[in-house]
Amino acid sequence: xxxxxxxxxxxxxxxxxxxxxxxxxxxxxxxxxxxxxxxxxxxxxxxxxxxxxxxxxxxxxxxxxxxxxxxxxxxxxxxxxxxxxxxxxxxxxxxxxxxxxxxxxxxxxxxxxxxxxxxxxxxxxxxxxxxxxxxxxxxxxxxxxxxxxxxxxx
Numbered sequence: 726x727x728x729x730x731x732x733x734x735x736x737x738x739x740x741x742x743x744x745x746x747x748x749x750x751x752x753x754x755x756x757x758x759x760x761x762x763x764x765x766x767x768x769x770x771x772x773x774x775x776x777x778x779x780x781x782x783x784x785x786x787x788x789x790x791x792x793x794x795x796x797x798x799x800x801x802x803x804x805x806x807x808x809x810x811x812x813x814x815x816x817x818x819x820x821x822x823x824x825x826x827x828x829x830x831x832x833x834x835x836x837x838x839x840x841x842x843x844x845x846x847x848x849x850x851x852x853x854x855x856x857x858x859x860x861x862x863x864x865x866x867x868x869x870x871x872x873x874x875x876x877x878x879x
Contacts, residue, residue, distance in 0.1 A: 765828040766792065768858075771850065775840035779807045782820050782846065784829065793823045797842075813842030817849035834860045 769792065772783040781796040795816050797807035806812060832855050836843060851857055 767828055768831040768833075769829055770833045770835060773834065773836045773843065773846045775808070775813075775836070775838040775843045775846070777808055777840055778805075780813050780816060780840065780842040780846065782816050784820060784824055792827070792829070793820055795820045808840050808842060810842050810845035813846040814849040816842075817846055817853060821850075821853040821855070830854075831856045831858055833858050835863055836860065837863050837865075839864065 766786050769784060769786045770789075772781075772785070774781040774783075779797055781794070783794040784792045786792060797812040797816060800812070800815055800819060802809075802812045802815075832850065834847060834850065834857060836847070847857075847860065
């Protein structure tokens, strides 16, 4: 067996290693599942997509980068329970815990679709302490309806 090599470190080396460790810990200290790049975000958008079968929430920053998302199915609701107002309120409570950790306070709400959880999601966001700057409805509406069927020839 060969000789063991012992490395002598000075106090400066220890200080440099400590600073590097503190930087990596600070970068990883944000909430799990939220990618912010180590910065606090105060204004953003929350997209609420509501259908007859499911409800989804997506939180983004001003430029549209997704910070967090949640759906009723990911919380354990199944079948027709996913589109209920109760599921929407539970989703808002779960996503607000993630967003409070990055100082996410001022929001613009964009709602799309029709369903039972639509109003309850907006009310729950207001009850969680978010400052709602605007609410926008972007539900697609047909402007002329579908084309009627051809007349029957006999």
